[in-house]
Amino acid sequence: MTYQYWNERMETLPHAELETYQLEQLKKILAVAMRTPFYQKRLSEAGINSADEIRSLADIRRVPFTTKHDLRDGFPYGFLSVPKDEVIRLHASSGTTGTPTTIYFNKEDIVRWTNFVARSIYATGCNKTDVFQNMITYGLFTGGLGFHFGGEAVGMLVIPSGPGNTTRQFKLMQDFGTTVVHATPSFLLHVEAKMREEGVTRGSLALKRAFAGAEPYSEDTRRRIEDLLCIDVYNSYGLSEMNGPGVAFECQAKDGLHIWEDGYIAEIVNPDTLEPVPDGEVGELVLTCLCREASPILRYRTRDLTGFYTEPCSCGRTHRRLRRITGRTDDMLIINGVNLFPSQIEEVIMSIKEVGNNYLIVVEKEGVLDRLTVKIEVRPNIFMDDTRPLNALKERIRRTLQSMITINPRVELHESGSLPVSEGKAKRVQDNRPKDV
Numbered sequence: 001m002t003y004q005y006w007n008e009r010m011e012t013l014p015h016a017e018l019e020t021y022q023l024e025q026l027k028k029i030l031a032v033a034m035r036t037p038f039y040q041k042r043l044s045e046a047g048i049n050s051a052d053e054i055r056s057l058a059d060i061r062r063v064p065f066t067t068k069h070d071l072r073d074g075f076p077y078g079f080l081s082v083p084k085d086e087v088i089r090l091h092a093s094s095g096t097t098g099t100p101t102t103i104y105f106n107k108e109d110i111v112r113w114t115n116f117v118a119r120s121i122y123a124t125g126c127n128k129t130d131v132f133q134n135m136i137t138y139g140l141f142t143g144g145l146g147f148h149f150g151g152e153a154v155g156m157l158v159i160p161s162g163p164g165n166t167t168r169q170f171k172l173m174q175d176f177g178t179t180v181v182h183a184t185p186s187f188l189l190h191v192e193a194k195m196r197e198e199g200v201t202r203g204s205l206a207l208k209r210a211f212a213g214a215e216p217y218s219e220d221t222r223r224r225i226e227d228l229l230c231i232d233v234y235n236s237y238g239l240s241e242m243n244g245p246g247v248a249f250e251c252q253a254k255d256g257l258h259i260w261e262d263g264y265i266a267e268i269v270n271p272d273t274l275e276p277v278p279d280g281e282v283g284e285l286v287l288t289c290l291c292r293e294a295s296p297i298l299r300y301r302t303r304d305l306t307g308f309y310t311e312p313c314s315c316g317r318t319h320r321r322l323r324r325i326t327g328r329t330d331d332m333l334i335i336n337g338v339n340l341f342p343s344q345i346e347e348v349i350m351s352i353k354e355v356g357n358n359y360l361i362v363v364e365k366e367g368v369l370d371r372l373t374v375k376i377e378v379r380p381n382i383f384m385d386d387t388r389p390l391n392a393l394k395e396r397i398r399r400t401l402q403s404m405i406t407i408n409p410r411v412e413l414h415e416s417g418s419l420p421v422s423e424g425k426a427k428r429v430q431d432n433r434p435k436d437v
């Protein structure tokens with residue numbers, strides 16, 4: 001198997017042919033899955049004893065869902081389909097919502113995965129002349145090595161900087177003429193604030209693009225990063241259960257994320273009824289990995305909320321596009337009975353120009369009621385000693401938030417750079433309410 005960053009035939013295959021290909025691959029991966037202790041049992045319980053019983057793509061609905069809970073139960077080898085000596089790497093999820101889960105790769109799995117990342121990078125307009133600084137955590141987390149291999153497959157010069165230490169990041173960018181970076185959107189905002197603080201001028205950098213993912217962010221946040229750093233920002237979506245990055249990615253049209261349908265089957269279901277939602281509507285993304293043999297995972301409930309854009313993309317790629325992922329079903333906060341996603345708050349505050357680059361949502365119990373506080377950094381040019389305009393700003397943010405989220409929040413304004421910054425995924429919510437037992 002060889003590395004390939006542009007697969008014209010596959011990326012522009014008419015959708016009907018893509019579906020035929022998916023069906024073939026689905027049967028293959030079902031046969032592979034039947035070799036694992038977990039699916040042997042699960043599939044036979046569902047009455048599927050041979051891959052040939054799946055005759056159309058719609059038959060995938062006969063396959064039971066797999067949840068994060070199942071993966072944890074199967075730890076460490078319940079999902080392994082090949083002899084251990086064929087495995088050449090393992091990765092684990094970052095464990096945002098509990099114990100991490102592990103996945104295994106054989107040699108071909110690594111090449112297939114790398115090719116999806118390489119294809120994604122190339123779709124944003126990068127090529128071998130680019131210098132790529134990968135400012136994301138390496139290690140068990142898939143973002144580091146996944147992008148590293150993908151970048152190399154494109155032929156770019158890859159600088160494995162990892163996150164943190166902005167002074168060193170700027171030095172690397174200047175010394176080697178970095179043209180593209182990969183980071184979480186929150187870290188990119190932090191980089192911009194540090195640039196100003198350390199007096200690094202935009203003119204001293206050759207930066208053109210950034211890949212931003214691993215956590216939800218709003219369209220306003222994207223625009224803010226693009227305007228502040230004068231770059232193009234491309235949304236990158238992936239999860240370790242589905243290899244890692246390179247599951248879905250924005251092309252230069254920046255209008256939804258192409259999900260690579262020759263590697264993944266995507267379904268959108270209603271998270272309560274688990275029935276498919278009407279085309280275009282938002283629901284929970286369910287993914288089947290067609291491109292990994294060592295740890296096959298079928299109909300995985302990602303808990304991520306998104307929907308399909310159904311119209312064709314101007315770039316000519318035929319793989320369907322996902323809407324920006326707004327959050328996970330389990331991110332939802334219930335505040336005095338009202339449902340609220342953190343992304344709704346981000347959407348409101350990031351559109352206010354006096355608001356700075358960082359914020360934190362705190363929920364507490366006050367008597368019997370829940371109390372929502374939004375701590376917001378202001379832009380560095382706003383003087384914290386000037387209480388009159390500051391109070392007016394605070395009141396304006398509070399009123400805008402209240403009208404959008406129907407909850408009356410307390411708003412606190414903080415100096416630029418004073419709220420905690422995370423190098424990996426940002427921790428936007430502090431829920432201090434006592435847990436029900």
Ligand code: ADP
Nearest residue numbers: 093094095096213214215216236237239240325
């Ligand atoms: P964990 O589930 O422990 O966070 P991962 O490190 O595999 O494990 O992270 C994958 C998750 O990160 C996705 O399921 C999704 O919730 C989130 N994510 C990744 N990329 C994006 C993105 N571009 N937009 C929104 N959420 C994202």
Ligand code: ZN
Nearest residue numbers: 251253313315
């Ligand atoms: Zn496109």
